[in-house]
Amino acid sequence: MVKEPVAEDTLEIIKGLRERYEQHHKVKxxxxxxxxxxxxxxxxxSDRFWPDKAIDVIDEAxxxxxxxxxxxxxxxxLVEQQLKDARDAQKSITSDEELVAAKQRIxxxxxxxxxLINIWMQTKLEEIPTVRKEAIARVVARMTGIxxxxxxxxxKERLLNMEELIHNRMVNQKTAVxxxxxxxxxxxxxxxxxxxxxxxxxFMGPTGVGKTELAKSLAEVLYGNESALVRLDMSEYMEKHxxxxxxxxxxxxxxxxxxxxxxxxxxxxxxxxILLDEIEKAHPDVFNALxxxxxxxxxxxxxxxxVDFKNAIIIMTxxxxxxxxxxxxxxxxxxxxxxxxxxxxxxxxxxIRDSLKDTFKPEFINRIDEIVVFSSLTREDIRKIVxxxxxKVKKLLAEKGIAATVTSAVMDYLAENGFSEEFGxxxxxxxxxxxxxxxxxxxxxxxxxxxxDAVDIAMEKNELKVRVRENVMADR
Numbered sequence: 157m158v159k160e161p162v163a164e165d166t167l168e169i170i171k172g173l174r175e176r177y178e179q180h181h182k183v184k185x186x187x188x189x190x191x192x193x194x195x196x197x198x199x200x201x202s203d204r205f206w207p208d209k210a211i212d213v214i215d216e217a218x219x220x221x222x223x224x225x226x227x228x229x230x231x232x233x234l235v236e237q238q239l240k241d242a243r244d245a246q247k248s249i250t251s252d253e254e255l256v257a258a259k260q261r262i263x264x265x266x267x268x269x270x271x272l273i274n275i276w277m278q279t280k281l282e283e284i285p286t287v288r289k290e291a292i293a294r295v296v297a298r299m300t301g302i303x304x305x306x307x308x309x310x311x312k313e314r315l316l317n318m319e320e321l322i323h324n325r326m327v328n329q330k331t332a333v334x335x336x337x338x339x340x341x342x343x344x345x346x347x348x349x350x351x352x353x354x355x356x357x358x359f360m361g362p363t364g365v366g367k368t369e370l371a372k373s374l375a376e377v378l379y380g381n382e383s384a385l386v387r388l389d390m391s392e393y394m395e396k397h398x399x400x401x402x403x404x405x406x407x408x409x410x411x412x413x414x415x416x417x418x419x420x421x422x423x424x425x426x427x428x429x430i431l432l433d434e435i436e437k438a439h440p441d442v443f444n445a446l447x448x449x450x451x452x453x454x455x456x457x458x459x460x461x462x463v464d465f466k467n468a469i470i471i472m473t474x475x476x477x478x479x480x481x482x483x484x485x486x487x488x489x490x491x492x493x494x495x496x497x498x499x500x501x502x503x504x505x506x507x508i509r510d511s512l513k514d515t516f517k518p519e520f521i522n523r524i525d526e527i528v529v530f531s532s533l534t535r536e537d538i539r540k541i542v543x544x545x546x547x548k549v550k551k552l553l554a555e556k557g558i559a560a561t562v563t564s565a566v567m568d569y570l571a572e573n574g575f576s577e578e579f580g581x582x583x584x585x586x587x588x589x590x591x592x593x594x595x596x597x598x599x600x601x602x603x604x605x606x607x608x609d610a611v612d613i614a615m616e617k618n619e620l621k622v623r624v625r626e627n628v629m630a631d632r
Contacts, residue, residue, distance in 0.1 A: 166206040167194050170214060181218035184286045189217070192289040196296045196304060202426040202464045213299070217291040225285045232272045239265040302379060302427050314377060315341055322373045327540040329366050332359070332528045336370065339526050340378070340469070352453045353465050356523065358435070359473045360508050361530030364580015367473045368433065374469065375429040386421045387431045390438040399441045404458030412458065419457040426467045435472040436515055443520055446470075450523040472524075477511035505529040533581060539571045541581055545588050546570070553596070557607035559628065565615040595622050 161169065167190060174185050197209040204212075242265060246258045297304040314321065318337040319330075326333070336357060343354040359367040375385035392398060400406065404416035414420075422428055432438075432446075449455050453466040508529055512521065521527075533541075546567065550560045574587035592613065599605040599622065610628035614621055 160205045161207060163194050163198060163206070166198075166210050167191060169207045170194070170210055173211065173214075177214060177218050181222045182284060183218050183221055184284055185214065185218065186286055186288050188289050189287050189292050190214070192292040193217070196292060199467070200296055200300045200302055200304060200427065202467070203423055213292060213295050214287075216295045216299075217287050220295065221285050221287050221291050225283070229272070229276055232269070232276060235265060235269045235272060239269060300427070301425060302384075311344075315344055318377055321377045322370070325376075325544065326366055326369055326373050327544070328533055328537045329370065329530055332366075332370065332530050335526050335528050336374065340374075351466060352451070353449065354467065354469045356450050356470045356525045357472070358512075358524050358527045359471060359530060360476060360512065360527065361504075362532065362580060363475055364575075364582040365530045365533055366581075367530055368431065371429055371431045371471045371473075374471075378429070378469075379427060384425070384427065385429045385431055386418070386425075387433060388418060389433045390435050390442070391433075393438045393442050396439055396441055398439065399445060400458070402442065402445060403455060406458050415459075416457050419455060419461075419463040422465060422468055423457070423461065423463045426464055429469045429471060432470070432472045434474065436474050436476050443517070447520060447523060474512075474515075476515045477508035504532070535571070538575055538581060538584065539567065541584060542567050542571045542574070542588075545585060546592075549588070549592060549596070553611070556600070558605055559610040561610070561612050563614045566613050566620060569615055569620060591620055592622075595620075599624065 170190055170193065174190065177183075178185055193210045193213045194206070197204075197213050198206065201209045201213075239262065242258065242262050246255070246262065249255050249258055293304045296302075318340070319333050322333050322337070323330075336355070339355045339357070342348060348354070359370065361367060371387075372382050372385055376382050378384070388402075393401065400409070400411070400416075402416050402418040404414070404419060405411040415423075418430070422430070445455060449465050449470065453464065455463050455465065457463055509527070512527070546562050550562070553560045570584070570588055570591065574584035575581055596605070596611070599611070605611055605624050606626075608627050610625045612623045612625065614623070
């Protein structure tokens with residue numbers, strides 16, 4: 157059996173092939189580009205093997221660079237457009253003098269066009285373009301869907317400023333965010349077991365405090381898009397037979413050709429954030445599969461293909477222990493409480509961690525990198541969430557050409573009435589939909605508010621009112 161070559165051998169192989177690809181594509185290939193092709197193909201393309209995947213990247217990059225040189229220059233396109241306009245204008249001329257001037261103009265443009273074509277052709281033949289590492293990054297980004305150009309250029313800045321970037325869309329939970337970001341920085345710096353996933357986290361705490369939102373924020377900050385988040389609701393995996401949904405059905409069973417909901421996604425997009433929601437609901441056999449992923453960073457699907465999880469971040473959420481807490485302690489901290497918030501938070505963490513041992517097996521808990529307990533939200537936090545949600549509404553209106561102003565009193569009204577201590581911050585969005593978005597949507601559909609208008613949202617006699625000012629944007 158022929159084994160896959162290591163990175164050093166792969167680099168020597170493609171160096172040997174470099175001259176052939178240079179002659180075929182009529183380009184020069186930079187040494188750094190070859191090293192980049194090996195490095196990025198090994199890191200991001202997991203469903204193929206060296207040297208084939210590195211060769212494919214080089215071949216594609218050479219073709220792209222060559223095609224970019226063949227593309228017609230902008231100055232030639234401009235002259236061709238001017239020539240077309242001059243010919244169209246000539247058709248409507250009736251005066252003899254203007255006709256002579258138009259013909260002279262067309263002749264001059266024809267001469268300039270031919271000169272530009274000669275220069276372009278000469279440059280195209282004489283100039284041999286060079287394939288550099290940027291071209292390699294673009295090709296790998298197209299193959300994998302991962303913004304590799306950004307990863308290679310700005311990853312350092314993103315990793316150093318992760319907390320700030322996450323808090324742009326998430327309120328409170330500074331301790332939870334700090335723990336997760338520190339663990340990811342350690343992993344990206346290479347101070348981890350390279351066979352295991354980048355990070356395995358268990359998010360615990362009461363409902364509606366931002367556990368799922370943090371997972372979405374991580375996907376956006378690390379990979380530039382929320383679509384890098386793979387979300388599996390563990391309530392769908394409560395039966396023994398549902399394990400096959402994760403890794404694919406065995407031969408002879410329904411769904412064999414479809415692939416697993418988890419393994420297939422990670423095989424195609426190895427750089428993903430995997431969110432396993434309400435993990436305590438999963439069948440014990442699901443935990444057995446997860447143990448292998450958490451320990452070895454790999455899982456064999458129903459077709460015998462080994463799926464690599466070493467570039468994935470695994471996040472599990474759980475509400476275990478929340479029912480043990482008093483309602484006054486779990487949803488929102490009250491500023492006038494007799495006990496300090498720190499004491500309440502410590503007590504909540506202790507209760508949740510104790511209940512964790514009763515729910516999960518020791519070997520499962522032992523393989524988790526960080527157990528993150530989310531804190532309760534204060535009324536001040538809810539006010540900040542209202543601001544974020546209202547800004548989303550204003551942005552949607554701006555896309556339709558409508559400006560919106562919202563008073564501070566409206567923000568206070570939404571914050572005061574939009575949450576319940578039992579269900580956390582989730583009812584807030586529903587309240588904003590009912591009080592604000594429903595009224596705005598009715599105005600848009602009925603034509604009361606249209607592009608160019610402005611809407612003023614304010615409180616009048618303890619009621620939320622929306623006023624429309626017509627054609628305000630057009631007057632600016």
